[in-house]
Structures are given as C-alpha cells and as structure tokens.
Amino acid sequence: MPLFEVETDSHIIITWAKDSDDASSVVTEAYPTDTVLRLTKRPRDTWVISKGALGLSGELDPCHTARDCLSKSEGDKVHAIRLYMHETGVDLEQARKVVESNMVMGW
Known part of the structure; x- marks a missing residue:
C-alpha cells in the first residue's frame, strides 16, 4: 500500500492509503475543517506535523x-x-x- 503526503491549511499528514481518494478521506475524517492543498505519493512511515507548532501559520505560503x-x-x-x-x-x-x-x- 503506498504512502501519501497530504498538506492541508493546518497540517502535513503522511499516511498509508490505497489511492489518493483514500488518502483524502483520511484527512477528511481526522481534520474535517482542513482544506487539502497538496497530495503526493511518498515513501516511509506515517507521521503528522502541525504547521502551527512550527510557527508556519499566516498569509505567507x-x-x-x-x-x-x-x-x-x-x-x-x-x-x-x-x-x-x-x-x-x-x-x-x-x-x-x-x-x-x-x-x-x-x-
């Protein structure tokens, strides 16, 4: 099963999923108010980074x-x-x- 990296407006989520639709579903279930900004197939284990904890919030991308x-x-x-x-x-x-x-x- 491939690993996907999903970037939302508040999080970066890396999770196992059958395909990109399943990866989007994981985000929707876990963070229903987040908007998916980018979805990419990736290698390795599952992990999440909170952009707010890194100080990456605001209008600048x-x-x-x-x-x-x-x-x-x-x-x-x-x-x-x-x-x-x-x-x-x-x-x-x-x-x-x-x-x-x-x-x-x-x-």
Missing part, C-alpha cells in the same frame, strides 16, 4: 517560499535559511524550522 529558497541555494541548507530570512523577514529560528521541514518533504 512558507512551504512555497522555502522550496524556492532551497532550489535557489541548490540544497545548501544554510544558504537557503539566509535566503528565506531575507525574503520573508523572519528570525533565524523560524527560518530554520521552515527550511528544515521542507527539506524533509523532499522539496
């Missing part, structure tokens, strides 16, 4: 910006963190959390 910074830095984490801080104005700790969480997601 931190995932898109962090992935863009990682791409520009060619995967160099320190450079990506500096770029993220420059583009968003956040402090070092918040930039580190956002960039590292996106590295785990396979930017």
